[in-house]
Structures are given as C-alpha cells and as structure tokens.
Amino acid sequence: MAEKKREEGQLKIGSENNFIDTLGKFQELELEDVELEIGELELWIQPGTGAVAIQSTEKKSKPSQIVETKFEPPIMEYPGQVLEVILGATKGEGGSRSKTFTIGGERTLPYYSFESNMPNPPVISFDVFDTKIPLAKPVRAQVEEVLEDPPAWAKLSVDKFGAEMVNLHLISIDPLIKDTSPKEAAKTVENVLQAVDVPIAIGGCGDPSKDMKVFEKVAEVSEGERLLFNSVTLDMDIEKMANLMNKYGHIVIAFTSMNLDDAKELNRKLFEFMPRERIVIDTTTAALGYGLDYAFTVMERTRISGLMGDDQLQNPMSSGTTNAWAAREAWMKMEPEWGTREQRGPIWETVTALTLLLAGVDYFMMMHPSAVRTVKDVIGNLMKSKISKPEKYAEWIKMKI
Amino acid sequence: MSERETKKSSIKEISPLDVYKLLPRTNCKVCGEENCMAFATKLVNQEILLESCTPLLEEGKYKKNYQKIWDMVKPPVRSVTIGTGENAVTIGGEFVMYRHEFTYYNPTAIAIDISDEMTKEEIGNRSKLIQNFEYHYIGQNLRLDLIAVRSTSSVPEKFSIAVKEVIKNTNLPLILCSHNPEVVKAGLKASEGKRPLIYAATKDNWLEMTELASTYNSPLVVSAPNDLDLLRSLSNTILEYGIEDIVLDSGTFPNEGLGKNINNLTMLRRASCKKYDELLGFPLMGNPMVVWFENTKSIEDVKWKEAYLASMLITRYSDIIVLHSLDGWVLLPLVILRENLYTDPRKPVAVDAELKVIGKPNENSPVLFTTNFALTYYTVASDIEKIDCYLIVIDTEGLSVESAVAGRKLTADKVGEAIKEFEIEKKVKHKKLIIPGRAARLSGEIEEVTGWDVLVGPLDSSGIIKFLNEKWKVGEIASK
Secondary structure, X not given: OHXXXXXXXXXXXXXXXXXXXXXXXXXXXXXXXXXXXXXXXXXXXXXXXXXXXXXXXXOOOOOOOOOOOOOOOOOOOXXXXXXXXXXXXXXXXXOOEOOOEEEEOOOOOOOOOOOOOOOOOOEEEEEEEOOOOOOOHHHXXXXXXXXXXXXXXXXXXXXXXXXXXXXXXXXXXXXXXXXXOHHHHHHHHHHHHHHOOOOEEEEOOOOHHHHHHHHHHHHHHOOOOOOEEEEEOOOOOHHHHHHHHHHHOOEEEEEOOOOHHHHHHHHHHHHHHOOHHHEEEXXXXXXXXXXXXXXXXXXXXXXXXXXXXXXXXXXXXXXXXXXXXXXXXXXXXXXXXXXXXXXXXHHHHHHHHHHHHOOOEEEEEEOOHHHHHHHHHHHHXXXXXXOOOHHHHHHHHOXXX | OOOOEOOOOOHHHOOHHHHHOOOOOOOOOOOOOOOHHHHHHHHHOOXXXXXXXXXXXXXXXXXHHHHHHHHHHOOOOOEEEEOOHHHOEEEEOOOOXXXXXXXXXXXXXXXXXXXXXXXXXXXXXXXXXXXXXXXXXXXXXXXXXXXXXXXXXXXHHXXXXXXXXXXXXXXXXXXXXXXXXXXXXXXXXXXXXXXXXXXXXXXXXXXXXXXXXHHOOXXXXXXXXXXXXXXXXXXXXXXXXOOOOEEXXXXXXXXXXXXXXXXXXXXXXXXHHOOOEOOOOOXXXXXXXXXXXXXXXXXXXXXXXXXXXXXXXXXXXXXXXXXXXXXXXXXXXXXHHHHHHOOOOOOOOEOOOOEEEEOOOOOOOOEEXXXXXXXXXXXXXXXXXXXXXXXXXXXXXXXXXXXXXXXXXXXXXXXXXXXXXXXXXXXXXXXXXXXXXXXXHHHHHHHHHHOOEEEEOOOOHHHHHHHHHHHOOOXXXXXX
16 A cells, blocks of 8 residues: 555645545555644545545554455466377377377476366386396395396386386497397387387487487387387487487487576477477486485476476476486495385485476386385375365374374 | 555565665675675675664664665565574575575474373483484585474373473474463473474464463464465464464375375465465475374385375475484485475585595595586595595586586596696606596596596495505505
C-alpha cells in the first residue's frame, strides 16, 4: 500500500479536504510514523468508500485464535517441454524387443506434481561389460559367475535383477585393452540381443575413432532395433554418427563434460543432421563426494533452461550413475564405525542416483541390484504422490523404537 | 493489512549502486573496505555483513537507510539460530531455490533423536556418540549438529530428567519434542538459557507453545502435516503474536508420500524465494525418522530407507532434519551430500597451479604431478601429506585427471612446461616423474617431451604410499 502511494504520487496532504478525498480512493490505509493527537484531526468517511484501518505496527493485540489464511500453490508457466524419445523397437516396429520405453516429455521440473504430472517414469538400465574389468567388491559379488559372458550377464540382469534395459559396454574394443574388431564386437551385440528381449544400449570405449568404426558395424547388424548408442562426443565425426543413426534407425546419447555450452554446441551440430527425437543428452555424472554438486547443478540448469524454452537443451537426460563407485567411501575398506563396503557402496550409488533424479535424469545406468531396486521403488512412489492419514506421522515424537 | 507483502527483488537483481546511494558515502573504512562502493559490492554478493557498517547502525540519521538496505539484502528465508555460544546452529538464511542462481548458505542441520525413556547410561552414551561423530573430508571435519530429545513418555518430570542428562553429556544444541506444552515447559526449564528449538506448535496447542517460545526466547517449529493452508495460517498467527524465529514443518512421509515431501517443500521454498511470501519465509524441517513407523523384518531396511529419504530432503530444501540411525554408513553419505550441495558454486573449482612442497623433501625425493581440479588436488594432497615429496599442480582448467586427458587439457607439453617453470631439475638429482594412473596414456609422450623417466602411479591416489614403498628406488621414502 505504502509502495503504491509513493509510486503513483497521488497522496498529497495539503489540506484536510484533500486528505479525505484521497482516502476515499483507497480501501485501506496504514499510517506509519504518524502521531495522531485526538481532537486535532477528524476522520470521517463517506459511506461506501471503504473503511480506514489504522494499524499500529508497534503494538498488535495478541491473537487468541488462528488467523486464517490460504496457501496459493506457486505455479509457474514453462514455455518449453522435454522431448519424448522412444528406446527399443518391437517386431511390429522393425526390431525384436518385447517392449519399448518412452522417456522424457516433462512439462515441469522433476516431480513438481503440483504443476503437472510426470508423463513417463525414468528407466533404469543395468551395466554389462564385454570383458573382465576391475569392479568394486560388492558389485563383483553379484555378477561373479558371468563376468566374461556378456549374454549371460545381460540375462542375469533381466531375469534376476529385473533390469528394464541393459547397457552393453564394449570396452574391449579399446586399442589399449583388447582392440576387439568391429566385427567381433557386433557379434557380441547380436548375442546379447538374442539372450534378452529388453531394449539395449551400446557403449564404446572412449576412443573417438575406434568407437566410430565399431558403432558403424553394430548399427548395421542391429538395424531397426532403436539401440541407444553411448555416445557421440564433440571430437567425433558428428555428421557421420548422425547419418548412421538415421540410416539404421537408432538413438544416440550426446555426451559432454559438465559444460552447458558444450552440450548446446553438440546438440546444435547434431540437429543439422538428425531428428531431435533421437537424441538423449548426458552432461556427465560424478560420484557423491567427488563432484556430484557440479553434475547435479549442470543437470538442473539443463532442465530449467530446456523448460524455459532453450531448444538446444530439451532432450531427456542420461546419467552414468555407476560412476558413484569411483568414490572411495563406496569401495574402500574403512574403520568398522563406517560399516562394511557392502553397506556403503549400494547406498552411495542410491544417493547419487536420487540426487540426480531430482535434477531431472530420465535414464540411469546403474550396477548394484539393491540400488536399482530402491531407485525404482522411489520413482514408483514419486509418480503416485499420495498420502493417507498424514496426521499419523506427526506422532513420530512418541514413537517407540 | 492482514498479510505481509513486500515488493522485493532477487538478490541477483540488486545493483551495488542501489545500496551505495543509501550508505553514508564517507569512505570511513570502518568496515574494513577501501570505500563505500567496495562495501556495497561485497554486500550484494553477501560477502560482508550489513552490520559491519557501524555508522549506519549507530548514527540516528541513517536509521531509515539501514532499514531500507536491510529490506533489500535480507534473505527471503529468515535465518534462525538454535542454541547459544560456539555450538549454536544457524539454519535458513537462504536466498535462492537453485544453487546455481547464487549459492546456498546454511547447510542442512542434522539432529539425532534421544528418547526420554532411555536409561541414564543410554542417554549418556548416545549423546557422546552424536557429539563425537566426525569425518574428515577434503580439509573439513563433517559433524552432526543437534540432539532432538523426544518425550515418548509424555511425563514432564521424565522429560526434564532426560534433558538434563543430555546437557550433562554434550554441548550440542537441542530440539525439545512433544505436543504437550507441560512437557515442553519442563524441558525448557531444564535447559534454561540454552535456546533450544521447540517442536512443535500445532493447530491444537499453538497458543501455549507460542507463549512458551516467547517466555523462554526460543525458536518454534510450526507443524501442519500436509496442510499448507493451516501451516501458513499458524505462521501468520504466531507472527502476529510477535514470535519471528519460526521453523516450518509440513510433515514428512515415507513410501507413497515421498512425492508429497518434494511437493510441499518445493512449494514452500518457491513461495518464499520467488514470491517473497513473508508468512512462509522460514527454514523448513524434515523428519526422515518417520520411516521407523514401519514394522519391517529387517532393521537394516529401515535404516536404508532413512538414509535415502534424508538425502532427498537435503536435496530438496530441508534446512534441518531429524534422524534416528547413528550408523556410520547411514550418516556418511548424508554429511557429504550436504557438504557438496552447500558448496559455493561461485567459487572456482580450481586451485592454483604451482609446486607444492610436501613435508621436507630432499634431492632424492619423489616428484609427482596432479591436476588443479580442487577435489583431485585435495584428495591427492591428503593422501601424501605424510611423505616428503614434490607435487606439481598442473593447470588443467579445473578438470580431473581423466577428463583432462580426454579433453586434451592435460598434455605432455603442459607437463614439460611445468617442470621447467618450477625448476624441478634444480631441486632433485634424479629425473623420475610419477604420473597419475589415469594419465597412463601420456607416459610415452611425456618421456619424449621432458626427457624424464615416467613411473605410472596407481589409478587412485590412496595407493601412492604403497606404490612408493614398492617402486621408489632413488632414495628412502620417509613415510611417517
């Protein structure tokens, strides 16, 4: 009120008449720093012009009952929307998967269901490697039997651990590891596609030229399967990769290292050659305690920018959550007071995943079955978002444990 | 006006000039800054307290200006201090919803519960465990902040005894938890002068609780499970009563209620940070220990749920949380997560590129290098702090070893330049360089460029000591 008066500059206390006229324009008046001497000033208000409430900010009478107010949910409008991307293809769609997943499509920030519901639950995919690699002990214990048998590893992930998808990481193609040939690598992919009927993602080794050679072969032998290729980077031949995806009907992850400008640049380049609905973005995941804050913030900024209309950042987001195991607290033996690594490791992966879930991740690559189960449960519960008898939980004070 | 509303802008939109105009403009330097403009700049970046400008506070003619500046720069979420003295905890004081918009300020305070039906010994032991919890993490000691004494007995005398017992064993600030004003009163008497947080004023007891908060000058939690109309009304009422140190509790729910937690907390924080709703501009509370309502077969499962629920509450705006689990594996991810999220994102992620002299190296001591990414550097430095050696910190524009190698920010040429720049060849007699395991790809090139022999170190710097003991043949390794 005081603001309004000042802004409009209409209140001029020149004469009593003028003051009363002015009062009539307002529904309510708050007097501050004004000393009223009774008798000197007479206020009379004409009927119908509203009441004058003179309120002292110094001494309020103490309320004896609840002064009721309403809560208005602070809803925001978002001009943008996250794209929907479909992973996998069934027989009818030119592939051989038993089902497909749609990710993305959000019109609001993650799980702000007071604004609108999340259209698609995020998908969790299990990591499978094509060769024996050093794994943290609690993870290795789960997959010990299948370490050198990717199809069996994939099958175990689906049948026993309930994997929605499988990420087959072709790390043996690395010239510094086994330098597996594109043909051999493609064979492994075919075997895994035979072993399980869920949609599949294919990871390279990080060597841009070798990855390209292998992806070419793999894309060809799996034509129509809508595999998720992990990944295309700025130092690869972007046009070639995009054409590969177009030609054989696949999806690609655009990977950058925690840098929004890079993420935008890569998307800009990809958009020239391929449809936006075939791109998922990964801005890099760092472990809890080892840069998770950067990863979280880059993802949060990506999602906010996309919803606010930046069309270079409107793709669903992927996270290599398995990176959580790089944290020492996840894999190292510590003093007994910190628990076993079988306890610490999975909770590390879980907390890393849930933090990024709240930043907007749509596709998780994970490793430990307990962590996956938990994140899946949480996603299910977040999608429901309901509560019966909330008062019951106020009694936590008296709860006997 | 029945509701308080102010026109306020985000802290990011305030120009130092707006503040400067209202300052004394005498450049008196009392605040420690060179001039009033420098003070104004620091103030809008929240790097200096308004109170450091003592003329503004002390001279009557500036009174109005002080108030105007305060209204401009005060956080939309009030800071509330619990406890007194050096162990006091301040919560809230937040300016933004998303940390990249500015920074978060006061890390989520973590409280552990104690029941008034525990034995004297149990209370004593648990208090000490809570107080002594400590984890060293990149140059910091991560600790727990408060003890929440719950009256499971609902008997004032019992509560009083328990509170006294806790105070005897620890100097951590307290939360006094009961819906019964008589019980809380007994607790307040037992902790007089310690300014505990009162939990909680509800629609049924708010008048008595508010009077207690007023009499004992204590902050007060206002609780309305999943009812934001009521929460706002209670806050409104209590503010009218004259209590301003308020904490809001919209309830915490496990399982299917997880989404309600996220929604309620997000709406409350948005109402204060984006809409400047002064009735809701207070710190928010979460109670992950509600998971203990569940009767599951395995206690391990309940602890697991408590850990991840707490992590979600830390990520989504809780300024204070109460847990029951005291297990290291439950608390460790939480203290680290809050440390991560409350790190100032405006601060560079890089440390200076320089030569670090660790211990007292001699001409036979090992020479290692790492990158200037702060996390990498601090991790390596703490792993080798007991060895005498030289550590070259290479400017990789703040990238970790792996990313820097991949992104060509760490190259053999850069290593060569660093060796020259820091005159390593004058400091040691040997020419053996230990490189990070994750930079193994560069070993051949580094040998070519520098003329030094490369020893490829371990993938993780925790293995450096073992590596040196096995592989370092030049001189003896002084590992203390």
